[in-house]
Amino acid sequence: MELLIFGHAGAKVLMFPTRDGRFWEYETLNVVGSLADKVSAGHLQLYCIEGLARESFYDAGRHPADRIRRHGAFEDYILNEVLPLMASTNPHDCTMAMGCSLGAFQAASLVFRHPHLFRKLVAFSGRYDLTMTVESFGDLFDGYYGDDVYFHTPTHFLPGLTCAWRLEKLRQLDIVLAIGKADPFLDNNRHLSRLLDDKGVHHRLHVWDGRAHRAGAWRKMAALYI
Helix, strand or coil: CCEEEECCCCEEEEEECCCCCCCCHHHHCCHHHHCHHHHHCCCEEEEEECCCHHHCCCCCCCCHHHHHHHHHHHHHHHHHHHHHHHHHHCCCCCEEEEEECHHHHHHHHHHHHCHHHCCEEEEECCCCCCCCCECCECCCCCCCCCHHHHCCCHHHHCCCCCCHHHHHHHHCCEEEEEEECCCCCHHHHHHHHHHHHHCCCCCEEEEECCCCCCHHHHHHHHHHHC
């Protein structure tokens, strides 16, 4: 598993690529460039990782149960290899998770499941329910459903979350969601926002003009919100 690290100090940012992105995607899209001043000044250190979408949610050759199981293995990799690497490389006490499109789902799912490991979530153009169909974006589990899907889907498990410790950790997070008015997942972002409000979890939902599901918007969002 390859990754790229940019910067020498500062808050650590775990960056999940889009569906088709690789670990170099944010460098290629110049999202890294949009953060260059903060990185050079030692305010941020970026960790750009693989997303493995083609081995999990977007592997049509796998049974849906195997897709979510592969995603679970990916989460284990983050928890047991990437986060320890980040901690050993940089002692800063702030760790963020960031992602765009499918990467936003991966970042949000991880942070909401393990809020004690993070200080901030920054998610752009995300769909937080992969079982729903919106425009050309279909159900990534082809009708399959089980506890494994439920517990990895933020808009499914949040309504039933009653653990006082976990809710308290969620309420300590800085959560930033950004979506365009013309984006296909706008309603899903508003739904997630209402669920967070219901749980008393402070967050910010920024709705941009037009369709913001694109690199040009993500560069501007990154500079503002990370």
